Amino acid sequence: MKLPAELHVLPDLLRPGLALVFCGTAAGERSARERAYYAHPGNLFWRALFESSITPRRLVPTEYPQLLDLGIGLTDLAKRHSGNDADLPRDAFDVPALLAKIERFQPRLLAFTSKAAARAALGRPIGDCGLQPERIGQTRVVALPSPSGQARGHWDLEPWRALARLAAG
Template sequence: MKSRNYGRCNSASLRKCRKPVQRRSSTAGATPCSACAPRATPPFVAEPVLPDLLRPGLRLVFCGTAASRASAAARAYYAHPGNAFWRALAQTGLTPRRFAPREYPQLLDYGIGLTDLGKHAAGTDAELPADAFDTEGLRARILHHAPAWLAFTSKHGAQSFRGQAVGYGIQPWRIGASRVFVLPSPSGQARRSWDLSLWQTLADLIKECS
């Protein structure tokens, strides 16, 4: 008796019926996550990202490396929520209360000024162009305004200006008549090196100048 075919495909017909299955790669067309994608180097801008807060005869001028992206967006110094700068000023008595970043012009009322080593680019130190820091520009501003003290708000900024390793605290060198102090960075990315006591030491020195 012949076997009957009840609609089953034989081996030849199976080969005709089957269609190749295209497997999609798990990475095909995938968009890299923001944490993995490289960030573009911040461009130089013609105008300073933040204006200097300077005038002759100040007791103290703080100098950062460059404005952060948050500060550039807010048009205010040390504007990132994780930055301890404004809290440190209040805790050490350099200001009578904790100012909001947008209130930074009021620091002049307390004999305090602000500037940055890099004025024409914004971002973290790792993101900045290699030639972002204008050391001679900073030197000229300090010589012109002659504050009693210049305080770098990070060791990286001081070392970039000096061209050699420096320690925290009072420095053995000056810029003109201005004495120099190096502080631990208030940035949230530098929490491991944060030390409020050095900020208090500086505040005590500034109060002696009053």
């Protein structure tokens, strides 16, 4: 689904002074329909936040605006498209817009919620998950294993726990 330029599938959840911003590739169809980040029941995002101690309780997708109270933001590389990565048009990812947002808001950490998102934004293959050598302004960059149900075979909570330790420090 493509939206007019002035509309986003899901609004950014960003402001200055955040400790952590999560960035995915694009909202899935369920997230787009429900207007909530990581809304598919098979997605492990909300569970991972809680189990890694990033959030004090397990939030549900519609509670995503409450992340701001915890110093956490959300965005996506594709703001005007939704669906599986393989179904998105080649120009769906707006890396310059992401970089401009991160430079403007300067969170301490930017965590990509998949190696695919990190690869698209950083312009290089991603080896191991975890802290990456790049910075965007002063923002440190982390790559995480995807919480998507479609990536379940590659799931590992440990990089999320390591992110929690980085964010707390």
